[in-house]
Amino acid sequence: MSRNIFKLFFLTSITILCSQLLFAQKTIVSGSVIDAKTKEPMPFVNVIFKNTKSGTTTDIDGNYRIETYYASDSLTVSFIGYNSQTKKVRQDQSQVVNFEMSIGGGVELGEVVVTYTGNPAHKILDRVIDNKAINNREKYDAYEYEVYNKVEFDLNNISDEFKDRRVFNSLQFIFDYIDSTSSDKEYLPMFMTESLSDYYYRRDPKAEREVIKGTKVSGVSNESISQFLGDMYQNVNVYENHIGVFGKSFVSPIADFGKRFYKYYLIDSMVVDGNFCYQIEFVPKQAQEPVFSGTMWINDTTYAIKRIEAGINEQANINFINGFTVEQRYKKVDGEFWMLSKDNLVVDFTITKNSMGLYGRKTTTYKDFVMNKPRPDATFEGVEKVVVQKGANEKDEEFWDKNRHDSLSENEKNIYLMVDSVKNVPAFRTFIDVVQLVFTGYKEVGLFEIGPYFNAYSFNKVEGHRFRVGGRTSNNFSTQVMFDGYLAYGLKDERFKYGGGVLYFLSKEPRHSVSFNYSLDVEQLGLSQNAFSEDNILSSVLRRNPNDKLTGVEEFKLGTERFWFNGFSNTLSITNRTMKPLGSIRYNKSLDDGSLSSVSSIRTTEVGLKTRFAYQEAFVAGEFDRISLGTEYPILELNMGFGLKDVFGGDYNYTKVALSVSDNIKLGTFGRTEVKAQAGKYFGTLPFTLLEIHNGNETYFFDNAAFNLMNFFEFISDEYASLMMTHHFEGFFLNKIPLMRKLKWREVVTGRAVVGSLQDKNKAVLELPNNMYELTGPYAEAAVGIENIFKIIRVDALWRLTYLDHPDIAKFGIRATFEIQF
Template sequence: MPKSIYSIFLFVFFGFYFFPVFSQAQTTKIMGKVIDKTTHEPIPFANVYLKNTTVGVSAGFNGEFSMEVEVFSDTLIASALGYNKGFVLIKKGIFQKVVFQLSVSEVSLNEVEVFAEMDPALIIFNKMIENKSRNNPREFDFFEYRLYNKIELDANNVNERFQNNRFMKKFQFIFQYVDTSVVNGKAYLPVFLSESVSRVYQRARPKTTKEIIVASKISGFDNESISQFTGGLYQQVNIYDNYIIAFEKNFVSPASDFGRTSYDYVVIDTVILNQKNCFHLMFKPKRKQELTFVGEIWVHDSTFAVAKVDMKSASDANINFVNDIAISLEYDVANGKYWVLSKDRIILDINAIENSMKIPGFFARRSSHYSDFKFNEKPPDSIFSRPVHITLAKGHRDYSSDFWSNNRDVPLNKNEKGVYSMIDSVENVPIFKTYTDVIYLLTAGYLNWGKFEIGPTFNGLSYNTNEGVRIRLGGRTNKNFSTRLRLHGYLAYGFDDEQIKGSGGAYYLLRKDPYRKIGADFKYDLEQLGQRNVAFTDDNFISSLLRRSPNDKQSLVEGYKIYYDHEWFTGFSSKISFNQRKMYPVGGLKFEIWDGEQYTEIDAIRTSELSLKMRFAYKEKYFMGAFERMSLGTSYPIFEINLTYGIPKLFASKEEYFRFIFQTKQQFNVFNIGWSKYVFEVGKLWGTVPYPLLEIAPGNQTLVSDQYAYNLMNYYEFINDQYASVFYTHHFDGLVFNHIPFLRKLNWREVIHAKGIIGNISNKNLHYSIFPSYSYSLTRPYYEVGAG
């Protein structure tokens, strides 16, 4: 994320401490509940409407309701069968909460008995499922439409304490944009807004979707990669899918083929919706703490297509940091015969504390409008010729305000209009830079200093057996220095070995889309051979404190590397590199090599390697920062192949060898019983080499669990020249604990994991060098299993 908006986002987050704030919005927002006056029990399915209008809603199973209306009446009415009507006066243009207490009607009706062979709600549900394939908008050979998309991020739980904080005296102008949500009554402040207009193309065979973002507008961002996420492909919801994926979890859709096993359905009424007769149903989960929704669905009375859905995640659904997920979908008939999604709206309430009205959090909102549909009209072949799924049209950021005024499907409200200017105003306040620099230091670990960043701070102080106390000072250039070239490096000093060490390098971004860069690095420092790249670095302050055994198996590495990264298309890339290294033994270790007659000690192992890495990740999504690109994952397997050739007699290198490593990994949902992740890897080395060049099984000598290492294995414990390994983890997300009453409230979730490795070593490599006394070859499989 660009540093300026990243800092604004965190700046608002860190400052929120916490009272209600009153909205100045023009829309009238109402939340409330309908209860029995005598028993105070909720009255489900009560009708709540504005007097002398046709605007209204139905209360849910728990009697609660919410409304967000532009029309105005000064009286809100609630009615329910068997009760007298209730009346409440309301005020225009503000958020308010109301409670209706209805008294039982004295008018009695004659008893009427109605018999049905099946629950009417289930009859409608079955018809909806029977007609799913005909009504699902995705089932066309070719499908094309226009998309207007709007994304907003809001800091919520804004309060008077925060507004009166002395650090906020210079920023009082931002509070004029505070509003209140009808999802849960939280006050919020918009901090980010994006808009886009796209053209989307879908093909059934082979199944492909392409989006061309014609125009985009983003508050405060100067980043091409961000524009990709302003379109619609990253947030689509299809009510006809059996599962709706949110936060990598499978929620059972109320229109799922097996919805009856997860939901109870109730027919409320028949209504006219967009000039179409519809059955109005409500649904709720059958069981507690499952990944389900509660809400309403409107089904067309003749085609049995879904006409509208309003739903929220079940209040007891167990999701990390997510308090609410609210989804609204509207469908309409296009070309007189095809049901299509015409509008959708998604709201996420993200907070570290469950259902907190005080602790700061964020709303993430997305609203989309779909129009100009084309069915079974084949687009030009060029649309599907590129392997990328999202294309930014040339000049997509260059459109005027007039264009946006004419191309918005829904006008911006007062607060949305203010976001664009508010971001610029906040950045222009001088003290803002000081605040954001401190936040950036605490979160990213770097201190901003003009064109440079000093850090990372967590590597500044550490300890290991060879160096004793170690201090390190490093830094890197930022985009103020160059938007293409980054320089980086550090110097370190160990007080026991009294040696200065360090590293330095540079890389240059040739292109950002597709991603291509060239770079070079130099290093003279201690290194833990066999340690995974995802593990804690050796000079990390935290890892120094949390070691379960001394870190005394390092080597001193001196070398340089030059490399070139080339992305061929989204998801497929290759990297070619040349690496020249010298490895010196430290801490009493020796490198002893068989010279044909005896073992001879050598001062260093010298290698020259040429490597090729290829990676394929189908439909992988990325976020592009100023220099680095971060993967947002894919639901498909990721494949990697690493090929390395050790070149003999080049720069004093002696050994000739060839190394092959293949890896595949994937994270995927398993129906509604949780999600799994696996990593499978095989490797082999051809040639005769000293033991540091063999395949060292990844150990872990810290108390921090490393999912890609063997946590009970020490460094250098097992060495092979061929191996196969597997890592598997499954998260049940409370599948068992959620059904045990005394455990349900703890929100515990079950997880199991298993990892193992099998390998061996040839006699030539076993006897070519003398292994450390603590190193072995794998004579049988090694495995670890765990549950929690």
């Protein structure tokens, strides 16, 4: 609890400090300048904020007024023959400051020699940093604009050998669209999207809303993609100290601490779009650091960024990115507001250098700015910050010809025609089917999808060799309802297992579904949701202990899920389960005479309610599945279950509650920390099968949601709290070792612990199986590892820190897993 209080205090303090910077207002200073001796007004006196170019002169009556966002904390007056005078001012406030100037003594002018020591670019950079809060658009009371987004993906580095492959005989027409005019690589445009939206911002109370007015996607029509292509999920803000690039934190060239990472050179000064600017080049001090290289043009009066061009260094520790460039242009709106007017982003994706890859191009333009005219509250009503207007993806060519900020090139016009043609070519369909099979595990056959293939064969000590066949209906069958089912058979127990279900959408705006599922199968209790399923072939092959702690389960489940808005959902369910012991597990009850009575099965009827909240979580959704793009805020989950005795044969009354908080904390160049804290409690008198069997792992795969050196069925609790932390250093140390730098390996450390208790009344319901224990103290384990080996492999060395006297445990272990990350 004390840590939470400290974190809350820390975050509150930072918020207060940041708010003072981000929401800077105009500084308004007025007053008069008079002669100290005669008390007469002094006209044409220079009045300027110290160390800035914001100033004015007094009028004929000696009065002045300055109104600016670019104030320093001191105001200086000067006039020939008089001593200069400086007074303090209060920034972001209106005030009156008067001066009385006295005549200076006689001065004999001699030879003047002006010298400068130091880097002149640093002096300008300091001014940029001082004025960052002022030039950040979030300081304005309100603004709005129209956004046009254009995103394109192109195949690049296309060789003649590739084009001549037999599989492309029916696709030769697409190579007519190859372009080599604007890049050092030939590229073939393959996919393009456009979106047009209105964006609204209000500072107090803070609110923002984006209304997508039109979307056009070649080959895909999907509302969630339309949301993702809007302005709010595509911003690169150079004024932040760290810029997110594919989940990595890169240091901004105008970061407060930029001099630690960059060398700066003043190259030139020039007029850009009518604004006099300094041209400064920035290059990394160490090429392997998460930094950019490029050039920026800085306005000489406001020290705002007028234009910036930046790219990722080739040696940066980031996967599958052969090149990344961003160009941003800013303009002054209404004479004083600096706003982003154009944003170009180009990414060169490639698996290996010199192989065929993809260009990703994003061009965003902004126009029709309206400044400091707050919209009424009705504009911001509702919880969704991004709203797609009805019919946004049905706009005709007349709409786009009229509303595009830039006209399409000839190649861009042909992309839509080409993609529609390619979709009908059998070779292309085959390619798509293979990709879908690899990533989803299903093969589409007309109205059905067969799979998943990785569950087709497995083995364990109870079933022996197990074979399974299954499938589900495809989108060709329906986009409103999906049926699925499977049939499995074990050669050793000679029993069929089977299951099936149906999912039906009541609505998709918002998403609201109902489902029913039935299964009669074998389960591994205490298996984390992140682990391979029990009938996965890898789970069978890579086990470190015999798989004989299984449970036979017959389950009926009826549920409904409602997404109230992106990131907030409820799931309500009623589940009836019958569990029977298999393998080495037994259900034995102690009798008064000391003997044991065997219990053949346990049956429960449970009403469950799950609430999940992830503020500002972004999604990309298909017709039935949703993929989270994450959130910058903690994710909260509350799970509650209520057991109903004598309802559909239920044996127990009980209540269980579990609360979890997870977060991905970005620490800039120091990496990122994944944290998950969980606590739960069971109310009632229950057998061990219905209590918290802590998630273990008996395979050689690293399970990110389990205790990897804990056996299945080793620990049980009816009240518990756990903490799992993993810090990814992202190569912070290894990047500094010359021999390791080219490997781009990354360091990772993990620590996990759980505490809990078990009441005597629950111990007495059923006898605990052999080698199952209650937690009399914390269970803990730690690991150090290397990730990004060959870009996809992570290997951890793990140490078990407590309960080292338990039988058949691993005190130390090496675990590996596959991870695909940038």
